[in-house]
Amino acid sequence: MTVAVVCGGVGAARLLRGMIQIVPDSELTAIANVGDDIVLHGLNISPDLDTIVYTVSEAVSAERGWGLEGETWQAMEALGRYGDTNWFSLGDKDIGTHLYRTHRLGEGATLAEVTGEIAKAWDLNFTLLPVTNDVVRTMVTTADEGEISFQDYFVRRQHDVAVTSVRFAGADHCQPAPGVLETINSAERIVVAPSNPAVSIDPVLAIPGVRDALIARRADTVAVSPIIGGKALKGPADRLLKELGREATAVGVARWYAEVVGTLIIDEIDADLAPAIEAEGVKAVVVPTIMKDKADAAALARVCLS
């Protein structure tokens, strides 16, 4: 079965770790968010793409969920000496990925081309596509400090500030990367990963043509709720949904996605919310959704395709 997975970072990477166990590489395409991307120290950093590569290749830091296992931080310490930005931690090994990406983009390669090269170098053989080769930046308006960049919000402020709105700067001028719309149009199943709807999936949908392509495929599109028992497993999705005036429950997620998703997979703990989800016109499927290991991820991936 050909499968397209619409991805943010950590939750998506964990689901993909299951997908690769049951979907042949040639039939699997991940379409990933690049709204979190940032240029720091002259380096092009694409956190969600790298989290996917490192997680699926079993190299990710288990403790952090991003970056590489067994990192050292000497380059960051050296930057600290010069008083340069060091709130965004780049591990010594991870920096190699950013150096390579920056070098290849400087040579004129597209982000999709470089991403393919990076994935291959980590022995990944499924297709990993940034949603666009162009620049889109997730921007967060805070109650107290005005608009700040996503990483400024997420890492520097540890997502511990009140948010009043989110926008995707530049999205209107972006084109989907080659293959993105074709994949959405032709995949037999489309899966929206358990990523943050407001800041990980919405920037993918904001690229012109992507939302409409998904609307046309709604019947074949399933999402996995990133909210379990009213809480996000990781990150600020629950808090953000509330601050943006939504319900921080699986029902709130169903409402958020109702236009593009025909089925929502929710955790057993939320079984009693199934009727309210179906009242939104979204079919609810109740299963265990917490991915503690590869076997859990494969089981959830199987449900997504069933």
Ligand code: FO1
């Ligand atoms: N997350 C943090 O909480 N602190 C960091 O210093 C940090 C550095 C970092 C470097 C490279 C990378 O690929 C990811 C990094 N992340 C860090 C994670 C990243 O900010 C978030 O996971 C995503 O952008 C949200 O999906």
